[in-house]
Amino acid sequence: MKAKKDATLATYPINNKVVTFASNGLTLSSDTRATCLALLQENLDLKQLLTNFASIVARIIRPFNIRFQSAHGLFSLNNQEKYLCSNTYNLPLSSTSPRIGSITYQSNKPLMMSEGQLFVELHELLVPCLRHALKFAELNALVFKDHLTNVGNRAYYDESLQRAIEQSCRSQQSLSLMLFDIDDFKPINDNWGHLKGDQVLQHFAAILTKIIRVSDMVFRLGGDEFVLILQPGDQHSVDKVTERLLLEVGKTPFLTELGFSTSIGFAHWVLGQDANQLFATADKKLYTQKAHNMVLKKRNPQPS
Secondary structure: OOOOHHHHHHHHOOOOOOOOEEEEEEEOOOOHHHHHHHHHHOOHHHHHHHHHHHHHHHHHOOOOEEEEOOOOOEEEEEEOOOEEEEEEEEEEOOOOOOEEEEEEEEEEEOOHHHHHHHHHHHHHHHHHHHHHHHHHHHHHHHHHHOOOOOOHHHHHHHHHHHHHHHHHHHHOOOOOOEEEEEHHHHHHOOOHHHHHHHHHHHHHHHHHHHHHHOOHHHHHHHHEEEEEEEEOOOOHHHHHHHHHHHHHOOOOOOOOOOOOEEEEEEOOOOOOOOOHHHHHHHHHHHHHHHHHHHHHHOOOOOOO
């Protein structure tokens, strides 16, 4: 079976190393398997691995929209339209673990039996490489994760904000930054103990994670300081996050019983502004509100 020609192949990121593929009947030739495996082993990055796999599928079978779902999230290639046909395969991890994830192929033509057989053979090559790529992604996530709250850490924030600004420069996409500082956090630690303080941080991080969109990101900068990157983001986005935050805090007895509140600062990125300038603008608003909140608490002290 020779590699198929298709005008839509141009839309796929075909790797030049994949020149010719052939199979004997329904079985990939040994040369083809070796070429596929070499390309799949080229990069441990999950997105690049699946992009390379999509190029292999396009060459050997035909172009498909490919979606891979695992505990690490969703990868989708060329998902720009609705497709008439969809076929999903569960990829087994090992005999003791049910699956590594599921992979879905979408197109406007039904899958032929011979194509299904080729997918099974290609999956045998893909799964070992996927296992390594997912492990690599897991280790990377640990490096950039705040272990107490399970959100991004300061290093990940620095990298992510710079990348977000660069993306906004290229695409002219709006971007907003929100900073949070828990009011009177030190007295919580002093009066209730550091374990209670850690639990407050965990509850607050969970709420922030819950109220944002898939495109947004949450980080703990250190202590009781948190930050959100909203992309796209504008004043409406900030207002919606603030509204959801107040609602969720009010529904969390653990926090309300402590008289929990947080000060919020925000800034909207403008062309030519760097990460430090954006943060400084949000930080200034944060401390203006924090001072205001302190005045209000002195006027209306919480009952002991």
